[in-house]
Amino acid sequence: MTAKLVLITGASSGIGEALAKRYARTGAHVLLLARDAKRLAAVADAVRESGGTATAFSIDLADAKAIEDTSATIAREIGIPDVLINNAGAGRWLPLLKTTAKEALAMIEVPYLAAFNLTRAFLPYMLARGSGTIACVTSPGSYVVWPNANAYIAARHALKGFTDALRSEVRGTGIIVTLAVLGPVATPYWEHNPGSREYLPRANPRLAPPLNAAEAAEAIFEGVESRKWTVVKPAIMRALFLLNAVAPELVTRHLRRSIRKRPN
Ligand SMILES: NC(=O)c1ccc[n+]([C@@H]2O[C@H](COP(=O)([O-])OP(=O)(O)OC[C@H]3O[C@@H](n4cnc5c(N)ncnc54)[C@H](OP(=O)(O)O)[C@@H]3O)[C@@H](O)[C@H]2O)c1
Secondary structure, eight states, X not given: OOXXXXXXXXXXXXXXXXXXXXXXXXXXXEEEEESOHHHHHHHHHHHHHTTOXXXXXXXXXXOHHHHHHHHHHHHHHTOOOSEEEEOOOOOOOOOGGGSOHHHHHHHIIXXXXXXXXXXXXXHHHHHHHTOEEEEEEEOGGGTOOOTTXXXXXXXXXXXXXXXXXXXXXXXXXXXXXXXXXXXXXXXXXXXXXXXXXXXXXXXXXXXXXXXXXXXXXHHHHHHHHTTOSEEEESTTHHHHHHHHHHOHHHHHHHHHHHBSSOOO
């Protein structure tokens, strides 16, 4: 399947930007959503240079009404996406007592509620058409836990719960639901969310080499196009998730020991 209309959230930077350029090479029309209009315009230009077409929408995805209005505009003026990729996300990794209520809420609003609201806007059309792919981009924090990223990890568990429950709900309707789980990716995420890197669990670089944005985008693209339930990159993380399902004490202890900055 080569997607024709692809909506990507968080397309102004990092993985979303790389995904937009990857889909552009298939000739797709890419809908780019994020807040930074200037960055979106630059990504739209790059998409056109790569052989695709693009429409940018500057939107705060924490705003449910803005999602409703923008989705209605897209449905009316452009069409219903063949692929919807919920990628936008942010959140500083901090100890619980250093995380404000506002920051914790923001991490739930984007990515989880943004994915919920966007999916809710387009799903009726996809169901009527009998086709469509909905993908969510997340981190190992959807499966395992480590110290000092409490609000981030809780939000990522919410995103996984949303994705898994959606897949179960739409079974047999022609809708495909993909969860993409990525290890550390070299993107501006780490500058956008200062302090987070210090709490990153250390991994063996030979077993789990760090990714760049293009590699992350390629993994998501391949997973979506081959209709996978889950994409896990680096794949070795599947072993960690399996072990965590049977021996969470073991994995939690190991990850606690492996973070760069000791818990307070
Ligand atoms: N980098 C990693 O190591 C890594 C690993 C696993 C998973 N992930 C996940 O992958 C996704 C993309 O991350 P990235 O590494 O590409 O980070 P990034 O470079 O910081 O990009 C984040 C994107 O999300 C958008 N965004 C954030 N809050 C938004 C809001 N309220 N409304 C609209 N757009 C918003 C940003 O756009 P604006 O600022 O322009 O709004 C930006 O385009 C995130 O969900 C991240 O958690 C990242």
